[in-house]
Amino acid sequence: MNVRRSRRDFLKDVTLGTSGVAAMGVLGAGQAAAAPGQSSVSVKSGERLTRELPVPDTYEADRPKQTEYSVDVLVIGGGYAGINAAYSAKQAGRNVMLVDKGRPGYSGQSPWPGTFNFFDPDLGDDAQAFREAMRYSAEYFGNLDWIDIWIRESKAMYERIKSWGFLDMYPRMVETKYFATRDYYGYRDNVVKDHERRPKFVEMLDKDGIPWLQHVMITNVILQDKECVGAIGFQFTTGAILTFHAKAVVMAMGNGCITPTGHPIGDNTFDGEYIAYNLGLPIGGKEFEDFHTHQSFAPGNNWIGSDARFFDPDFLCGGNMTIDSVRRAKQQCESSIQKSPTSPDGLKYIDTVTISHQVPTRGGNGSPNYGKNPKEVRMGKAISPYVQFDAPGAAVGMCLHLSSGVFCGMDDTDGTTGIPGLYVAGDGMHMTNPGGGNYAMGNGFTSCFVSIEGDHAGKSAAAYSSKASLTKISDENIAMARKEIELPANLDKGFSPNWARDVLQGVMAPYWVMKNKTEATLQAALTQVEYMRDHVAPRLLARNSHGLRLCHEMKHKIQSCELKLRAALARKESRGGNFYRDDYPRRNDAEFLKYIIQKKDENGKPALNFVPVKKEWTTAGIPVDYKL
Amino acid sequence: MAIERYDLNACIGCRNCINICPMDVYRFDETQNKSIIAYPENCQACGMCYYMCLGGSLQLSLHSHMFPIVPMSATHGIDANHFLNAAPNLTNIEERLGKTGEYASEPKDATPGDLKNSEPGGPGMQRGAGGPIGV
Numbered sequence: 126m127n128v129r130r131s132r133r134d135f136l137k138d139v140t141l142g143t144s145g146v147a148a149m150g151v152l153g154a155g156q157a158a159a160a161p162g163q164s165s166v167s168v169k170s171g172e173r174l175t176r177e178l179p180v181p182d183t184y185e186a187d188r189p190k191q192t193e194y195s196v197d198v199l200v201i202g203g204g205y206a207g208i209n210a211a212y213s214a215k216q217a218g219r220n221v222m223l224v225d226k227g228r229p230g231y232s233g234q235s236p237w238p239g240t241f242n243f244f245d246p247d248l249g250d251d252a253q254a255f256r257e258a259m260r261y262s263a264e265y266f267g268n269l270d271w272i273d274i275w276i277r278e279s280k281a282m283y284e285r286i287k288s289w290g291f292l293d294m295y296p297r298m299v300e301t302k303y304f305a306t307r308d309y310y311g312y313r314d315n316v317v318k319d320h321e322r323r324p325k326f327v328e329m330l331d332k333d334g335i336p337w338l339q340h341v342m343i344t345n346v347i348l349q350d351k352e353c354v355g356a357i358g359f360q361f362t363t364g365a366i367l368t369f370h371a372k373a374v375v376m377a378m379g380n381g382c383i384t385p386t387g388h389p390i391g392d393n394t395f396d397g398e399y400i401a402y403n404l405g406l407p408i409g410g411k412e413f414e415d416f417h418t419h420q421s422f423a424p425g426n427n428w429i430g431s432d433a434r435f436f437d438p439d440f441l442c443g444g445n446m447t448i449d450s451v452r453r454a455k456q457q458c459e460s461s462i463q464k465s466p467t468s469p470d471g472l473k474y475i476d477t478v479t480i481s482h483q484v485p486t487r488g489g490n491g492s493p494n495y496g497k498n499p500k501e502v503r504m505g506k507a508i509s510p511y512v513q514f515d516a517p518g519a520a521v522g523m524c525l526h527l528s529s530g531v532f533c534g535m536d537d538t539d540g541t542t543g544i545p546g547l548y549v550a551g552d553g554m555h556m557t558n559p560g561g562g563n564y565a566m567g568n569g570f571t572s573c574f575v576s577i578e579g580d581h582a583g584k585s586a587a588a589y590s591s592k593a594s595l596t597k598i599s600d601e602n603i604a605m606a607r608k609e610i611e612l613p614a615n616l617d618k619g620f621s622p623n624w625a626r627d628v629l630q631g632v633m634a635p636y637w638v639m640k641n642k643t644e645a646t647l648q649a650a651l652t653q654v655e656y657m658r659d660h661v662a663p664r665l666l667a668r669n670s671h672g673l674r675l676c677h678e679m680k681h682k683i684q685s686c687e688l689k690l691r692a693a694l695a696r697k698e699s700r701g702g703n704f705y706r707d708d709y710p711r712r713n714d715a716e717f718l719k720y721i722i723q724k725k726d727e728n729g730k731p732a733l734n735f736v737p738v739k740k741e742w743t744t745a746g747i748p749v750d751y752k753l
Numbered sequence: 754m755a756i757e758r759y760d761l762n763a764c765i766g767c768r769n770c771i772n773i774c775p776m777d778v779y780r781f782d783e784t785q786n787k788s789i790i791a792y793p794e795n796c797q798a799c800g801m802c803y804y805m806c807l808g809g810s811l812q813l814s815l816h817s818h819m820f821p822i823v824p825m826s827a828t829h830g831i832d833a834n835h836f837l838n839a840a841p842n843l844t845n846i847e848e849r850l851g852k853t854g855e856y857a858s859e860p861k862d863a864t865p866g867d868l869k870n871s872e873p874g875g876p877g878m879q880r881g882a883g884g885p886i887g888v
Contacts, residue, residue: 178787186768
């Protein structure tokens with residue numbers, strides 16, 4: 126990569142070089158570097174070395190041996206959706222490759238589920254009861270076709286994931302002696318041991334012969350003659366620009382949020398949504414907010430209150446879903462999404478100022494096991510004794526789980542985008558929308574559900590690729606993508622992407638934009654975001670490949686915020702806690718029992734469409750026995 | 754809040770941190786066989802590198818890149834110094850909960866790591882001062 130070096134950069138290197146000499150001196154005089162594999166180091170007090178060595182621009186050990194690949198199916202993203210897409214396509218006998226912006230198992234949201242939910246009629250689950258619980262909690266515009274798919278397929282998916290070792294059970298940290306002193310290493314080495322699920326993502330890929338690359342950010346999915354022919358991106362640890370010729374592509378690129386430090390899914394930056402929108406695909410569900418909540422005394426700080434939880438197993442939860450337990454779930458729903466049976470339209474008025482000042486509670490702390498079946502394996506656990514879930518809004522700008530992404534049509538069941546050879550799967554990428562305007566059906570749904578989406582998309586991509594022939598991406602398209610990728614590195618002057626990140630956070634984070642929305646506040650935020658789109662995004666400056674990634678992520682985040690604000694402005698009603706308008710606090714089924722879909726028009730502007738939900742998913746046709 | 758170095762001498766060059774980090778915070782010195790915290794301003798404090806660090810050379814700090822401090826002070830009238838010096842240890846939370854009685858609703862199966870086991874001010878957030886970070 127051609128990265129122009131400024132004088133300031135040069136000076137920075139000189140400064141670091143000087144301190145590096147000093148640091149190396151200490152290293153040389155002190156203990157020698159330990160051999161790789163040595164797992165315990167005794168540190169005498171007073172001899173710690175807290176300085177850093179000089180920073181090289183790249184991590185050469187990461188550099189792939191080749192920069193061009195030809196495969197049947199390229200899977201972008203290595204979370205639960207991506208690895209299942211890759212696995213299913215490989216099982217279908219295709220030549221599959223997976224690229225991930227982080228490392229499979231550690232990127233996006235995939236390291237963080239605390240629970241895993243599946244449906245099991247053998248354990249007493251009642252499909253109709255679950256359906257009605259979903260219909261109610263989804264505000265009557267959840268996609269019940271996908272719910273039915275989950276009811277049918279989630280147990281098989283549980284068995285697949287379990288066979289990979291992702292669902293090993295071991296004691297929670299709080300149940301061990303290591304909790305009292307927060308001895309994470311003692312817990313890791315003596316309790317978790319090889320049960321740790323995150324490293325198993327790459328073990329699974331290796332075992333199944335699926336080549337994968339880490340630290341690769343895909344920026345362009347390429348169409349030729351209106352068909353998908355592959356993707357281009359770069360590895361931000363090395364600056365290598367990589368081309369993937371593929372008969373079919375599965376985008377499983379995750380959700381997004383706009384946050385500075387403190388939330389663990391910060392590498393989720395709407396990359397896939399940006400690409401899909403600019404390919405002309407319709408994007409839906411942007412207006413619903415996901416409030417992954419944190420303590421109000423430490424907003425945005427996931428380590429306070431949830432640290433031990435992150436190292437616990439991914440507990441099974443749910444279970445014994447009967448009409449009685451559904452009624453209990455309904456009560457929980459009333460609290461979590463501010464429904465009220467006594468209000469004329471079933472919704473409460475919401476005062477965010479009160480919410481933000483409430484004393485921390487334990488709401489949502491447990492992983493529910495609604496039934497009390499003694500044979501039940503899906504017992505769930507209170508995932509941490511810490512206080513959790515107090516003030517909403519840590520993951521600013523994150524779309525509600527499963528609600529947003531590419532709208533593939535009302536009858537879609539496999540993430541077919543309409544572009545031959547291009548499929549979508551997973552949270553933030555594929556608008557399957559089982560939860561409608563809320564995510565209140567309980568814990569542990571997302572990781573299982575996106576796995577099923579990935580499975581479907583992988584199978585469809587495999588089937589398509591078995592009939593398609595490989596078309597290479599043209600040199601012209603490669604050159605254009607390369608120019609676009611390198612642009613921020615070739616500017617002489619520009620803005621810091623970290624600065625832009627904080628500005629965007631400041632625009633989007635206030636509760637009058639995220640929570641209690643109004644026409645005026647949304648419009649004001651949109652004005653700011655449009656300015657950033659036109660004047661900041663094109664001038665983001667990268668000094669090296671690390672910065673290059675940040676610049677592209679910022680561009681993606683700005684576009685996503687624009688779509689989010691436009692969708693929020695268009696929905697002039699309220700739908701409970703995940704979408705609330707101060708100026709339209711009541712629901713309006715007549716006008717808005719619809720999905721809001723945005724698509725880039727011929728002028729490059731987002732055009733709005735309203736797609737009514739299927740009538741049978743609304744209040745029509747509920748069996749009398751199951752009326753909640 | 755961000756990752757910071759506890760002791761570079763303790764780094765054994767296992768490369769877990771640079772492989773794991775989703776935010777590209779790390780670089781690596783091949784000659785010295787040491788990791789380098791290159792971009793702490795992009796750390797999301799997910800703690801995965803800290804947890805998987807085989808040599809124990811890292812720690813999480815509240816003192817660097819501390820996004821939470823300002824909004825906390827603004828919305829809750831808590832002096833930032835209180836946060837820095839004492840850390841929001843469990844006792845603070847317990848006191849706050851005690852005032853409203855909501856603590857009484859704690860699920861029974863959450864008791865093994867009882868909040869009451871924690872003493873004021875500890876376990877500290879700095880390693881070597883009563884254990885690794887955790888508040």
